[in-house]
Each structure stands twice: as C-alpha cells, then as structure tokens.
Amino acid sequence: MGKRNYHHGSLENDLIQKGLQLLTNVGLEEFSLRKVAEMCGVSNAAPYRHFSSKEALITAITTQVSNEFTSALDTVVQHHKGDFKKQIIEVSKLYVSFMVEHPQHFKFIFMMDHKMPITIKDGTFTEPERYIVSMFKTLFEGFRKEQNTELGSWSMDALSVWSLVHGFTVMLVNNTIAYEGSPSDAVETMVSRLL
Amino acid sequence: MGKRNYHHGSLENDLIQKGLQLLTNVGLEEFSLRKVAEMCGVSNAAPYRHFSSKEALITAITTQVSNEFTSALDTVVQHHKGDFKKQIIEVSKLYVSFMVEHPQHFKFIFMMDHKMPITIKDGTFTEPERYIVSMFKTLFEGFRKEQNTELGSWSMDALSVWSLVHGFTVMLVNNTIAYEGSPSDAVETMVSRLL
DNA sequence: CAAATAATGTTGACACTGTAAACATAAAAG
DNA sequence: CTTTTATGTTTACAGTGTCAACATTATTTG
Numbered sequence A, B: 001m002g003k004r005n006y007h008h009g010s011l012e013n014d015l016i017q018k019g020l021q022l023l024t025n026v027g028l029e030e031f032s033l034r035k036v037a038e039m040c041g042v043s044n045a046a047p048y049r050h051f052s053s054k055e056a057l058i059t060a061i062t063t064q065v066s067n068e069f070t071s072a073l074d075t076v077v078q079h080h081k082g083d084f085k086k087q088i089i090e091v092s093k094l095y096v097s098f099m100v101e102h103p104q105h106f107k108f109i110f111m112m113d114h115k116m117p118i119t120i121k122d123g124t125f126t127e128p129e130r131y132i133v134s135m136f137k138t139l140f141e142g143f144r145k146e147q148n149t150e151l152g153s154w155s156m157d158a159l160s161v162w163s164l165v166h167g168f169t170v171m172l173v174n175n176t177i178a179y180e181g182s183p184s185d186a187v188e189t190m191v192s193r194l195l
Numbered sequence C: 001c002a003a004a005t006a007a008t009g010t011t012g013a014c015a016c017t018g019t020a021a022a023c024a025t026a027a028a029a030g
Numbered sequence D: 001c002t003t004t005t006a007t008g009t010t011t012a013c014a015g016t017g018t019c020a021a022c023a024t025t026a027t028t029t030g
Helices: A011-030 A033-039 A054-079 A084-101 A103-110 A130-147 A154-173 A183-194 B011-030 B033-039 B054-079 B084-101 B103-110 B130-147 B154-173 B183-194
Strands: none
Touching: A011 A033, A011 A054, A011 A103, A033 A054, A054 A084, A054 A103, A054 A130, A084 A103, A084 A130, A084 A154, A084 A183, A103 A154, A130 A154, A154 A183, A154 B154, A154 B183, A183 B154, B011 B033, B011 B054, B011 B103, B033 B054, B054 B084, B054 B103, B054 B130, B084 B103, B084 B130, B084 B154, B084 B183, B103 B154, B130 B154, B154 B183
16 A cells, blocks of 8 residues: 555655655755655656756745745734734744744745845735735735825835844844844844834 | 966965855856866866865855955944944945845855854854954944943844844845845935934 | 557666865975 | 975766656546
8 A cells, every 4th residue: 555556646745745844854955856756755757747847846845835834924914903013023923933943944945036026115016935925915004004105105114124024034044143032022122113 | 377287376265266256156056166176277176175075165255255345344334433323324235235236145155054153132242254243243332332221232223223234135135025226225214214 | 448648657867066085296394 | 315295186986957768557539
C-alpha cells in the first residue's frame, strides 16, 4: 500500500508539501529540487512535469504559505473591526511574531524578487505576496477613514507603519539585532507611538 | 606585461575587487567562486589559498563595502554635528539612496546571517556590519543627548527610526513596493514626522 | 472495447558548482 | 645555495538545475 506504482497520484501537492517541509528545516540555501523529489519518492526529473523550474516550485510554496498567513491576518482584522488603532497594532503583532516563529518562511518569501511590486501613492497595487497586500489594504483603508484626507497624504502614514513593522521584523529574522524581550511588545509600543 | 607568471602578486585584493564587481553585476544568485577566479586569471582552486570558502570571500567583500559606506555615513554625521534631527534625517536619506543605487550591495549584505547580532536595550552591541553599528550609534547617542532620559526608553525611539528607514529600504530594494517619487524625500518626510 | 493520444515518471546526460588532495613553482629564510 | 613556506595548478568528487529520449499509465476517442 505504501508502494507506488509508477504514477504518484498527487505529485504536485506533495512537492509543495514536502518542499515547504524541507525549506522550513534546512532553509533556502540547502534547498534543492532533487532532495524534494527524493522526499516524494520520485526521480530527479519528475518535478519538471509540474514545475518549469526550481524557482517555480518555490513560488508555489510561497503562495501556499501566503494564503494561510493572509487568512490569519484577516481573522485579526475582522475581530477588531471597530477600532482602527487596535486593528493595526494587532495585525502588526501577529506579523512580527509569526515571522519570528517561522524565520525560514520569511526568508524564502522575501529573498525572491517580486516581479510585480505594489504601487503606492495612488493606493492601487498589483499582486505580490498576498499578506503584504492584505496588510497594506488594512492600513490604507484605515487611515483613509480615520483621517478623512485625500490621496497622497495618508499613504505616507501607512507606509511609515508598514516600513517600521517590516523593518523590525527583517532585522530580527536576519539576526541583525537581538532584541531582549518580546518582539510583539516592542512592536506594540513602537506602532502605538507612531499612530 | 599583462602576462602573469604563476604568481599573481595580489590575488587577495583582486579577488575582493573582481568579486564585488561580479556581485554588483550579476547578483548573489549567479555569483560563483570559479567565475571570480577566472576574472582574476587564475585557476578555480586558487582562491582557497586566501579564503576558506565562498562565504568567506563574500564576507570579505561585505566588509570592504561596509567600510566605504560607513565613512560616507560618518562624514554626514560630522557635517551636521549640532543639529540632531538634521543629523538623523540626512543619515537616513543617505542610507536609503545609497542602497537603492546599489541594490546588489544591499542584498548580499543582508542576505547573509549575522553571527553576532547587535544587542539592543542596554545600548551596547557587538559588531555585525559596520554601517549598522554606525547608524545605531548616531541614533542612540543622539537620542540620549536630546531626551536626556535613562536606558531602555530612548532605545525604543532609536529602534523605531532605524526600523522604519531599514524597512522602507528593504522593500524598495526587494521590489516589494514601487515608490513613485524620490525615496530620499519619502524617508525625510517619514522620519521627520516620527521625530 | 480497442486504439490512439496525452499525462506523468524514469534514465542518463550535460554543464556547472563548492571543495579537497596531490602536485608544481616561485619567493623568503636559513 | 639549500630549505622551507607561500602561492597556483591539476585533477577529482559529489552535488546541483535542467533537458532529451524513453517508459508507463490514464484518458480520450473512434
């Protein structure tokens, strides 16, 4: 029953699953298509029937993680619907704590170039990684309602908050700084002051 | 005269120089020791007489860039000695504009794990990349003089500014966002409001 | 239902990588 | 001048992404 007979059945899914597993365990540097193939019990060239390149698989994995994380973010957003400040703070806390807990996720997500960057300033954006868009949406809409100003003004505030949260996270994950204490608390303090 | 006779003369320097060149041109992904060796007109194993691994060479290159950039930062710091706010703003502007102009530098610098992270909260730090320490120093000392408070309080402010500047830079360099306008101006606006 | 076709896996190869051991040459030290 | 040390070269190995030729199974079609 464990034996596979030539056809795997659901290789595409399994590649993503096992790929994420490998990425989480060994990181981006040590990640290799051949290892993933072996984990799936399949030959080295098999993945190419489902993904055109190593990068394509990583992109698929990224999307997977992205979706899961985005729904977690959305849950928080919905839960603090009335209170904009609280909403931002909780989203920020979730963001940093999630990434600190899953540093490998964060790395392989942000180490890849995004072909379609968000365009700020007019408030519209195409789709890069979903949680970024998700967080930006929350920020932009929140600031618009809160401050009731026109375009170009609130975008700077949203950008400030997002830069701060993201920047702090980057440094923690990359070991640029070692913060002694709860990153979640730190971000709460910083964002609170900023708002 | 262009001909080399067995010994290169100054391979170590040349490896760093040509390595930086390659890194700047093709980025971290395509960077390879063998290519650098060829650029130096030397065999593939030669670099190992000077660097124990590929990573060791990259570290050396990083240090090189780091030093140059740090002195540029220091110049700005000295130039605006009296005015703390101005000091921070100009350092921030230089930081973001330099990194946007040299995205590859930024990437290979920050994509590597730092073995010795800065320890904040008590204000002391070991040495990771020098420009980080340099900027942090400016921030910490500035806030201390400005606010005249004890430890633990101003560190949060310094961290906020640094997170914001760094985070904005990361997003620009990684193409997470596409800011329409001068990044330098944007950072000036954001840091000004934060201070 | 049988035959043709498409989807999926395998094998083997190629060029490239980091790295190490064995060897060669030139420079420095004695 | 001889010996030692520093530096380069050759060759090799294991691992990588990727591709072409081939094998097998699933799916569609006549």
